[in-house]
Amino acid sequence: MNCPLCGGACDGADLVPLLSSELAWLWQALAATADRRGDESLTGGPAVTVTVPAEPAQRAAAAGLIDGRPLEPGQSRRVSLEGLTAAVAVRGPRLTPGAVAAHACGRRLAVKARRRAQQTAASDRIRIHLESSAADLPHHVRDLVGPEAVFTRLRTLGWVTRLLNTPDPAGLLDQALQVAAQLPPPGRRIDRRLLVPGNPHALDTGVLPALVLALTGSSGAPARSGWARLGVDCDDLLGGLIITGITPRGWRIPPGATLTLPPRELAHIEWEPPETTGTWVFVTENPSVLAAASGQSLAQGSLVTPRVICTAGTPSQLECEAIGALSDTGWNIAVRADFDQAGLAHVRALLAAAPAAVAWRMSATDYLAAIPEGTDALHLLDSDAPWDEHLVPAMRKHSVPVYEEGLLPALLTDITTGAPGSFAP
Template sequence: MTCTLCTGACEEADLAPLLSPDLAWLWQPLAAAADRRGDESLTSGPAVTVTVPTEPAQCAAAAGLIDGCPLQPGQSRRINLPHLTAALSARGPRLTPGAVAAHACNRRLAANARHRAQQTIATDRIRTHLESTTAELPHHVRELVGPETVFTRMRTLGWVTRLLNAPDPTQLLEQALKVAAQLPPPGRRIDRRLMVPGNPHALDAGPLPALVLALSGSSGTPTRSAWARLGVDCDDLLGGLIITGITPRGWHIPSGATYTLPPRELASIDWQPPDRPGLWVFVTENPSILAAACNRSLAGDSLVTPRMICTAGTPSQRECNAVAALSDAGWNVAVRADFDQAGLAHVRALLNAAPAAIPWRMSTTDYLATVPEGTDTLHLQDEDASWDERLVPTMRKHSVPAYEEDLLPALLTDIGAGAPDSPSCVKHVVPVDAEVSRRC
């Protein structure tokens, strides 16, 4: 059986004379040097300095082990490791200074260095697995994960360490990558409960869902919002559309109140029609836009009470259909989102569901109004903005997304007046009622 202290270097060796208590002064500093250097054997390398003891018996015990002039009590001596290794061979053919020091101290040496080496090997294994597996993910998922940068992000977030400390790092990583592979492309949705076959609650909590969000660059935000950003629905009771200024038929909502219709209520939505022709409903992606419009209305800085819907991220098909139902009820609908890949997909999904709706301040001119300059890589296709053929090439050229908040003053002006007014919308605007007649 291999020795656990020196991995077998003591085999066929006579250690008893070397482990005398009178030689502890020699082996202890050698053990400390082995720990510092991460070298269990200590057969070579810089000499190790020791202090010769004052007791004659202790000095005599080292006879033949330390080369050079006789030992003087209290002096410092530099131990030549190759010479000591050669001297120890007389007691065992495979003995090393480190092996004897380990037996003398009754512990294996260089534990920290050995642990670091093992961690390095395991970390490299995780890196290789990540880079190879993420390169095989669907295209839209690779853009989220970033095969070239995913390991750096995971290490920065502390997930490499968490994986190394997991009971089965490989299994956890494999599970997370399988879940990530099912993330839907922009504009589509998936039920979170269906992403781990046979276990509808696997992504409710714990390391697996946290790792999936970290892989996709969605950690650091509230969990439900993070999943929503990825197009994943958690249930049909939470989430949905945030609304002000319009109500389902038969509902009584206080004037100016903001409320949320969960997905379950949107399944068979029947909107209250406008009380006169030509009224507009504005659909936005970010809650901050709706909040700013409501605050402006409360302050009396708006001509009309806001009529708005906020999707709070990627709209589900049910939410898109609910927006389309507004047109069926007689409302004019204007839709918009951020100027990025996901935002363009949101607008496409809404326009596909509601062909009568118009894009609202989503033109090239509106994008350029944000003065965008950056170094991001926008992975866009020419057909991502069918309503404006110049928009995608312009966004690629400037290499930076633009967000709804960048256009907040103009958006609030439109909302406050009750009708959209931008280069991307003017040609679509139909006659509106007297409250906004000055814009027609």
């Protein structure tokens, strides 16, 4: 029988004399040593130091197990594990000090240490497998993966643990490496749908595409940007920018029409210049702002055409660059997003791509004017809002996000009048 406490070391043993209450102190000390050393048998190694109890019955019970001079109350004694192993073996041929301690404490010993050792061994197998397989990759892919550093990168990103939690770590890793092997050399491109033969949607979502991007050092950006860095074209017809009031060069668009420019069009976008240099374009995160501005303009018959670009969430690098290209054509650009961690990141990305743009109604004053009741958890860095040094402290103090809809009346006024009412350069 395979005992759950000692793995079967107690088979055929007479444990009753060893499990008396008078010996509990000794086995508890042995159990603590086993946990610390990661050795559940304790048949050898350095002696274990114990403190002799004051009770005569406890000392008498241990006298036959601890060799040497008589046991004195309170003294420290070193217990030879080899001698203790021989003593307990009298009660069972496979019995060990650790097995007796496990039964005395009612639990398996050294579980955490054994689990750590198992995880270390499993991690080592992934490292060896990765380094061996990466050596067979094409040279230009090997430069991306970096066999010497890739395991460290995966471990830092949490991917080693994530792999070990999958049903087939080696199989998933092999799949990712097979995809990486199909990546094009510099100067060439490939459609992402061709990277997994016979399965054009294998890399649309899920753990496999995320692992490929992590392996190649391309996981720190939006997925589309990461693939673009690798020379991989994603579907370029979905996503993009929703616009009204601005027109690509040479396009004929009905006045007031709203349209979506997909990534395919944004890749080489050229904008019509404004009729008057310095006319403002308003960039927003949420489609509700563009819809409200367009609807209000139609309802009121406004003479000012709303000029709004909506990123509909996180802007890709391509979208940011397309917005930045407006500056080169003579437009003034005002950018904004929600007052939360993601929204601040969106604004930073847009300002980096369009250095002449301004943060539109994204100041501490604007935030404080719109904060709702209630609390939330905002985790912000001091550097998250470089356009206004007071914004992050204000958001930390109130710890509640403010969404663009909360500022809608002011935003619509700015769009309608054609100039941002509050901005930071």
